[in-house]
Amino acid sequence: MRIDVLTLFPDMFTGVISNSIIKRAIDQNLVTINLIDFREFSADKHHKVDDTPYGGGAGMVLQVEPVHAALQSIEGYEHALKIIMTPQGVPYTQKQAYTLKEEDHLIILCGHYEGFDERIRHFFDLEISIGDYVLTGGEIAAMTVMDSVIRLLDGAIGQKASHEEDSFSQTLLEYPQYTRPRDYLGMTVPDVLLSGHHERIDTWRKEQSIKRTKERRPDLYQAYMKKTDE
Numbered sequence: 001m002r003i004d005v006l007t008l009f010p011d012m013f014t015g016v017i018s019n020s021i022i023k024r025a026i027d028q029n030l031v032t033i034n035l036i037d038f039r040e041f042s043a044d045k046h047h048k049v050d051d052t053p054y055g056g057g058a059g060m061v062l063q064v065e066p067v068h069a070a071l072q073s074i075e076g077y078e079h080a081l082k083i084i085m086t087p088q089g090v091p092y093t094q095k096q097a098y099t100l101k102e103e104d105h106l107i108i109l110c111g112h113y114e115g116f117d118e119r120i121r122h123f124f125d126l127e128i129s130i131g132d133y134v135l136t137g138g139e140i141a142a143m144t145v146m147d148s149v150i151r152l153l154d155g156a157i158g159q160k161a162s163h164e165e166d167s168f169s170q171t172l173l174e175y176p177q178y179t180r181p182r183d184y185l186g187m188t189v190p191d192v193l194l195s196g197h198h199e200r201i202d203t204w205r206k207e208q209s210i211k212r213t214k215e216r217r218p219d220l221y222q223a224y225m226k227k228t229d230e
Helices: 010-017 020-027 064-072 094-101 118-123 139-150 160-164 198-216 218-229
Strands: 002-007 032-037 081-091 105-110 126-129
Touching: 002 010, 002 064, 002 139, 010 020, 010 032, 010 139, 020 032, 020 139, 064 105, 064 118, 081 118, 081 139, 094 139, 105 139, 126 139, 198 218
Parallel strands: 002 032, 002 105, 081 105, 081 126
Antiparallel strands: none
């Protein structure tokens, strides 16, 4: 997979791509990440990429020209899935992460200022929001999408089951997990997990997932119940 990120702050990504699973995926040639500062494509002598909005209003708006020029500089951009990170986008889910995982080439635009010139949307395929709140810029949101997708690539994490059993992967939240010590300050590991009886353990885990989902995410629980009734 190849991921190109259009950003005004490429240094923000340094720590993310230099550590943990993402670094391992890069080292294993599972993914290539390119950071493109679209300020470099500004025609303004001061490398300005924003301007005041037509019609008035607070804040500044990202200009279409530098973004489009930066996009056109990317080899194969015509065939890539081009994404804008914006609060106006569709809510991001684990299901969507699995869909993006199948793409060979992603281009992600990180916004800043008050918003985008509307014409920028003409050159992109998809708008994604990671939640109903506003961030200073799209970088953190882009990192979220990158991390969630890259960890799904074959070979990125040790065991495929690790992500298949994640919360949201099966509609339900993940069951409780325990490790040593067996007893800590009177809080003990459930006996069933020490039984060695894999069928009973699987049943307990499924029951706990359903219970936890019902308590914490009634919306997911209702979706699960509807799916099981079909």
